[in-house]
Amino acid sequence: MKRIAVIGGTGMKQLVADADLGNSGYSISATDSLVAQTDYGDVPLEIMTLNASSESSGVKIFIVHRHHGDGKTTPPHLINYHANVKAAQACNPDVIVSIQSVGAIDPHFPPGIVGMAEHTLDFVSMPVTFSEEDAHHADMTHHYPSDLRDLLRPVLSAQSDEELTLDHVVSHVNGPQFETPAEIEAFARLGATAASMTISP
CATH class of the missing domain: 3.40.50.1580 (Nucleoside phosphorylase domain)
Known part of the structure; x- marks a missing residue:
């Protein structure tokens, strides 16, 4: 099972x-x-x-x-x-x-559509590893496995008859407040297509 x-x-x-x-x-x-x-x-x-x-x-x-x-x-x-x-x-x-629920930044990622995180921009700096006593540097180059995302891709593509952008760069922000318009514009300029309070760890 x-x-x-x-x-x-x-x-x-x-x-x-x-x-x-x-x-x-x-x-x-x-x-x-x-x-x-x-x-x-x-x-x-x-x-x-x-x-x-x-x-x-x-x-x-x-x-x-x-x-x-x-x-x-x-x-x-x-x-x-x-x-x-x-x-x-x-x-x-x-x-x-x-x-996670996210806030869309990219206009091609409309509300109600499911996507996948490909990369993150982490502005929170919470600990994301379990290395509290000895230094260990986690490789974040591809921290969302491409093989798993490839399995999900055909299922998520079936959400719409139109071609969807499924892979997203998600900006991790510190809640519980929502972002300011200036922050959203800055995230977009850095390449983020969505924002989330819970994406990174």
Whole structure:
């Protein structure tokens, strides 16, 4: 059975509750929840088990709610990214997928369209590695795997009859406030096509 970990934002809870798999060939056979205990803190998880109507094996999806908190929504600048990543990793997934809502900068990336991050411009400087005691320099040249993006490309292309720009440069900005017009113009001049408060770690 394939195992997929999904790190999602504030809309994921409703997405799970209203899951409609349509004609995908899968049906939800079980749902569960648990708390993953990591060295960085506890993280609540939701688990969906999908059965396939064909001979292909089922899928187990582990959903990490990025903004989890004690009865509240954690603002972007206070999210415990290390705990979320470790919780997703503890599910022993075949792949980890992270989903964010972004603000579009490029007019060819209209609202309601799904794209993929190819590169980031990081203006937040949050720690993005787990090297706290010994220096380790992570290679960020291609930090979003091209092979995984190539798998997603035909699915995302089916969103529209028109040709879509699917690969984006996302500017990571510090929430919870939205960007100023001057900041958006500066990001665009630097090559950003979208902005997000949660994209980089």
